[in-house]
Every structure is written in C-alpha cells, then in structure tokens.
Amino acid sequence: MIIAFIGGTGPEGKGLAYRLAVAGLEIIIGSRSAERAADAAKEIAERAGVSNLRGAENIDAAREGEIIVLTVPFDAQAATLPPLADALNNKIIVSTGVPLVFDGGKPGIASVPEGSAAEQAQALLAGSRVVGAFHNLSANKLWAGGALDQDVLVAGNEDEAKNDVMALAEQIEGIRAVDGGALAASRLIEGITALLIGINKRYKTAAGVRIVGV
Amino acid sequence: MIIAFIGGTGPEGKGLAYRLAVAGLEIIIGSRSAERAADAAKEIAERAGVSNLRGAENIDAAREGEIIVLTVPFDAQAATLPPLADALNNKIIVSTGVPLVFDGGKPGIASVPEGSAAEQAQALLAGSRVVGAFHNLSANKLWAGGALDQDVLVAGNEDEAKNDVMALAEQIEGIRAVDGGALAASRLIEGITALLIGINKRYKTAAGVRIVGV
Numbered sequence: 001m002i003i004a005f006i007g008g009t010g011p012e013g014k015g016l017a018y019r020l021a022v023a024g025l026e027i028i029i030g031s032r033s034a035e036r037a038a039d040a041a042k043e044i045a046e047r048a049g050v051s052n053l054r055g056a057e058n059i060d061a062a063r064e065g066e067i068i069v070l071t072v073p074f075d076a077q078a079a080t081l082p083p084l085a086d087a088l089n090n091k092i093i094v095s096t097g098v099p100l101v102f103d104g105g106k107p108g109i110a111s112v113p114e115g116s117a118a119e120q121a122q123a124l125l126a127g128s129r130v131v132g133a134f135h136n137l138s139a140n141k142l143w144a145g146g147a148l149d150q151d152v153l154v155a156g157n158e159d160e161a162k163n164d165v166m167a168l169a170e171q172i173e174g175i176r177a178v179d180g181g182a183l184a185a186s187r188l189i190e191g192i193t194a195l196l197i198g199i200n201k202r203y204k205t206a207a208g209v210r211i212v213g214v
Numbered sequence: 215m216i217i218a219f220i221g222g223t224g225p226e227g228k229g230l231a232y233r234l235a236v237a238g239l240e241i242i243i244g245s246r247s248a249e250r251a252a253d254a255a256k257e258i259a260e261r262a263g264v265s266n267l268r269g270a271e272n273i274d275a276a277r278e279g280e281i282i283v284l285t286v287p288f289d290a291q292a293a294t295l296p297p298l299a300d301a302l303n304n305k306i307i308v309s310t311g312v313p314l315v316f317d318g319g320k321p322g323i324a325s326v327p328e329g330s331a332a333e334q335a336q337a338l339l340a341g342s343r344v345v346g347a348f349h350n351l352s353a354n355k356l357w358a359g360g361a362l363d364q365d366v367l368v369a370g371n372e373d374e375a376k377n378d379v380m381a382l383a384e385q386i387e388g389i390r391a392v393d394g395g396a397l398a399a400s401r402l403i404e405g406i407t408a409l410l411i412g413i414n415k416r417y418k419t420a421a422g423v424r425i426v427g428v
Contacts, residue, residue, distance in 0.1 A: 181412040191402040198395040207427040
C-alpha cells in the first residue's frame with residue numbers, strides 16, 4: 001500500500017509519514033518542489049530507519065499514491081487541490097487540515113462555507129472519497145518519536161473508505177481509531193484541535209484525546 | 215455551598231444533581247413548576263440517600279443558589295434567562311447546554327449568533343459570570359450511578375470563576391476538570407457532545423472524553 005502525502009514537507013506531514021514509515025508502509029512525500037520533497041523524504045527515512053520512502057512533486061505523489069493524505073495548510077488547500085483532482089479521482093483522500101484562527105491569541109475554528117476543511121476538500125475533489133482523520137495528533141509528538149496513547153477520530157460518508165482509513169490509523173503504534181461519523185462530523189473533530197492547542201499552551205504539553213466508554 | 219439548578223428536572227439536571235448531592239453539596243432543583251421541582255428533588259434525594267436537596271421555582275432557585283447550573287434545554291434558554299437576570303447578578307453561572315441539531319439523524323451543532331450556548335447565556339446575563347462545563351457527561355450515565363472516569367472541560371473568561379467551577383466538577387468522583395480556555399472555547403466543547411452522541415449511537419455506549427498528556 002503506497003501512502004502519498006500532498007504538502008508533506010511540513011511538521012504534520014513529516015510526523016505522520018515518520019510514524020507510518022516505521023509501521024512499514026511505503027510512503028511518497030509530495031511537495032510543490034521536487035527538491036524539498038526529496039530532502040524531507042531523506043530526513044524522514046533516516047529518522048525512521050527505512051528505505052521505502054521517497055519525494056515527488058505533488059502531482060506525481062497524487063498519481064502514484066493509493067491512499068492520499070492531505071497535509072497542506074488549510075489556507076493553501078483551495079489553491080492546491082483543483083490541479084490534482086483528475087489524478088485523485090476515485091482515490092481515498094485523508095483530510096487532516098484544520099481551519100484554525102487565532103482571535104486575540106485564542107485558538108478557534110474559522111467558518112468554512114462547506115462546513116469543515118474536510119468538506120471543502122470533498123467539494124474540490126468531487127470524484128474522490130474524502131475521509132477526515134489525524135486532526136488531533138500533535139505534529140511535534142509524532143516527530144519526537146515517543147510512545148503514543150490516544151485516539152484518532154475518523155469521519156466519512158462511505159463506510160469502506162472510512163474503514164480503510166481507520167485501519168491505516170491503527171497501523172501507528174499506540175493509536176486507536178474511533179468512528180467519528182459522517183464527513184460533516186469533521187467540523188466537530190477539527191474543533192478539538194483548536195481546543196487542544198489552547199490546552200497545550202496552558203498546560204505546556206502535547207495533549208491528545210481519548211474517547212472513554214468505547 | 216448551595217448549588218441551584220435552573221431547569222433541573224430533566225435528565226441532565228437530575229443526573230448532575232444526583233452526583234453533586236452524593237458529594238455532599240446542598241442542592242436546589244429549580245423548575246417553572248414548584249410541584250415538579252419538589253417531585254424531582256424528592257426522587258434525587260432518595261436515590262442519593264441525602265436530605266440536603268429541595269425543589270423551588272426557578273426564580274427562587276436563582277436567588278438562593280450560590281453557584282447556578284443551567285440545565286434548561288438550549289432552545290428554552292433565551293426565554294428562561296432574562297427574567298432571572300437580576301437574581302443571577304454577580305453569580306457564577308455554569309452553562310451545560312448544547313445547541314444540538316440533527317441533520318438527517320446526524321448530530322451536529324446549530325449556528326448560534328453569540329458563538330455558543332454559553333456565550334448566549336453570558337449575553338443574556340450580562341451581570342453574571344458564565345462558565346461552560348459538564349457538556350460532555352452522559353445524563354444517563356450520571357443517573358445510572360456507576361463509576362465515572364472522564365474529564366470535564368471548563369471554559370470561562372474569569373480565572374476565579376473558572377477555578378471555582380473546576381473545583382466543583384472535581385467534587386464528583388471520577389471526574390477530572392481540564393481548563394478548556396476562554397468562554398469562546400465553549401463552542402468547541404459543546405461540539406464534542408454532538409460527536410459523542412453519534413459515537414453513542416454507533417457503538418451503543420455512553421461515551422465520554424479524556425484529554426491525554428495533561
């Protein structure tokens with residue numbers, strides 16, 4: 001299974017790619033720049049001690065990946081995705097983005113006409129199967145490499161695609177996937193990220209979430 | 215410390231009052247109807263095995279309570295609170311409400327002009343100190359009486375009032391309070407309730423939330 005990251009050279013992409021590489025998956029790190037992609041891929045591969053990881057321009061990552069993980073910043077999503085739509089047709093797209101805003105330094109969620117970053121991605125990629133996941137994992141914590149013990153809430157409108165992404169999330173040691181509902185629930189799950197960012201600041205930690213009673 | 219519930223005869227009010235009564239707090243159950251309030255108070259007192267619990271009309275509960283817990287349904291909040299504003303002046307008001315909507319059976323959060331149920335309560339009670347808390351506790355689970363093991367996220371703009379509500383939440387056995395940020399974070403915390411309702415339906419459980427890494 002080839003997992004390709006669109007915009008994979010930032011902290012979220014690198015952190016997730018590192019954990020999935022450690023789990024043994026083949027990874028492509030996509031970027032607008034083939035050179036930056038190759039540099040990031042080399043850095044992640046060295047850190048993970050694996051060789052099945054390479055860089056590519058986003059369009060090639062989109063073509064070659066079987067499951068596609070979007071780790072472009074939310075603000076860049078609307079410009080980045082349309083040129084990739086044909087290459088991404090019919091594929092499972094994992095939306096990890098969060099429309100963060102900081103109002104007087106306090107993290108919150110911007111209003112998105114489609115409802116959430118994930119639903120915006122679905123609107124931009126009408127032929128793809130968008131699933132929201134991985135929003136609430138700290139990029140720093142993923143990259144730092146310590147043990148994880150938290151849940152990934154997964155939201156999507158197609159059960160098969162959602163189940164595939166839940167299985168992917170559980171490839172990461174210490175992660176349990178929880179079915180968060182339909183794609184529209186992404187708005188609620190993305191909101192948890194804003195909450196965690198505030199908690200991280202106040203408690204000087206890298207917090208995550210667990211659903212108890214499941 | 216007298217804890218008064220406004221609209222305390224429904225499941226959320228009864229469940230929370232039961233747990234706080236067990237913790238030894240003096241409770242007033244408010245209702246529009248003194249008779250329904252007395253009936254609910256009697257039922258809760260018997261279940262908790264305590265005597266320091268009584269019913270009252272909402273206006274009297276508002277006058278006599280030291281910390282006030284709002285457990286009116288969100289839809290009734292805008293009509294219920296204005297007549298109580300004078301009695302609630304300067305008091306700590308705990309907003310537990312969630313502006314739930316069900317779109318095709320799927321739980322979500324209605325858009326509230328003020329941002330959240332808690333901020334609407336603050337706008338209606340300008341002289342009070344509103345703090346959001348207890349949104350994510352299952353009323354059924356509270357009332358059923360088994361062990362709890364989850365967090366209560368608390369949001370407010372005044373540290374002193376927030377700390378008082380965090381201490382109140384931790385009177386309930388099995389509950390840890392986590393500082394969720396400013397009152398505007400209530401929108402994010404209220405959203406978790408919608409997420410949990412969906413999870414409860416899919417997993418046939420009464421789920422709660424824990425913040426890990428804190």
